[in-house]
Amino acid sequence: MLHEKFHYKSLEELVDRADELGIKFPFAEQTNILATSINIGNKVLPNRLGIAPMEGADSLPDGSPSEYTLRRYKNEAIGGSAMIWFEAISIVEEGRSSKTQLLLTEDNLEKYKEFTSAIKEAGKIANGFEPYLIMQANHSGRYSNPDNKPAPMIAYRHPELEQFRAADDSCIVSDDYLKDLEEKFGEAARLAKAAGFDAVDIKSCHGYLLAEISSAYTREGLYGGSYENRTRLLKNAIAAAKVYEDDNFMVTSRLGIYDGYEYPYGFGVNETSGLTPDFTEPNRLVKELRDKYGLTMMNLTMGNPYATTHITRPYDAGKYLPEEHPFVGINRMIQGIGEVKKAVSDMIIYASAPTYLRQYSDLYSAGAVEQGLCDGMLFGRMAFADPDFANEIVKSGRINPKRVCMTCGKCGDLIRAHKPTGCVIRDPETFMGFYKEFMEIKKTQPSNFRG
Secondary structure, three states: OOOOOOOOOOHHHHHHHHHHOOOOOOOOOOOHHHHOOEEEOOEEEOOOEEEOOOOOOOOOOOOOOOHHHHHHHHHHHHOOOOEEEEEEEEOOHHHOOOOOOOEOOOOOHHHHHHHHHHHHHHHHHHHOOOOEEEEEEEOOHHHOOOOOOOOOOEOOOOOOHHHOOOOOHHHEOOHHHHHHHHHHHHHHHHHHHHHOOOEEEEOEOOOOHHHHHHOOOOOOOOOOOOHHHHOHHHHHHHHHHHOOOEOOEEEEEEEEOOOOOOOOOOOOOOOOOOOOOOOHHHHHHHHHHHHOOOOOEEEEEOOOOOOOHHHHOOOOOOOOOOOOOHHHHHHHHHHHHHHHHHHOOOOEEEEOOOHHHHHHHHHHHHHHHHOOOOOEEEEOHHHHHOOOHHHHHHHHOOOOOOOOOOOOOHHHHHHHOOOOOOOOOOOHHHHHHHHHHHHHHHHHOHHHHOO
């Protein structure tokens, strides 16, 4: 059976199953390396654990944080992760993924200042240090949904993705729009810095606009076809953001290095590789971002949560049954990230997607760092289920197996339903009511939850 429920009662049993699949995970014997410090810019982070971006669908109408947003990030700060890589924050109204996606503007800047200050204070009081806060600047592109109704803004026609989100030629954004967007990312960096974030991420992953441009082989004009054109928007956006970089504020990027689609509809493949990753262009891009644009730290990821969810975050239950065992996706992720890391050995690389391994995800993360596949690990769904995972690992050496994420997909259901999002299993008092509302809506509007 390719896809099976997580049922491993020991690490040995898990390793045996991985061996049957021809997979060698980088498990360490202990987690000590995750409790060692790492320098990010001129800041010293006391551990190598971080929170991956996970949208909470809980902003106020003007895009500012709600009480649910603040509660979530304060809990993560108290939980001891040295880095909190924030969820996607839209840089323009038309690029929001929903009415409940965060949006940073000049008008709500003061609210964000209070927001970041409260998060840092919570971490300092609880753990003696302020977490390093990274704002993820994003344009949802194909998944723009500003009025909770699909309003796609696409780079090119993609027949496979259009099965999930309808689009036509009128949805293709112009070169002039993209040129203007470069400066909008610069403005987002200015606002992020003023709001109290330590860094800004020019996001290019998971099928959103910048990531889609990277695979726009069939697009004509300045932003399509050649490698130089397909990477133009990301590079120019980073250059615009770099204007605001200084000793206390850094520019970085969360980059998707493989989309999961064959050429010409996915990044990280070539004309003959089919679905097999080819990291030639991702390696080239990361090297250029380091050498020509001065990036010293990045987070790498893969897939598209709307369409190739099993690549982005392997799961037990989801919208479809993958044709591969979840271990295959985990292995693809860490080995691909490791290949890029080896190409830029002096660059700090954070890896993604350890959560499926549950109580063994800490030993996996430690092993990945020990083997040089990455320098640190970001946990996404795990932070919803157990925001204290970092303190558990750092202080006791292991994650609490009774609090780990079960990869059931319910948090993803809440996000797609535009409901405040968290762990329905571990925090039912807060989120079960929202999940029940989702289930009632799904009964009457099932087509809204297929992609």
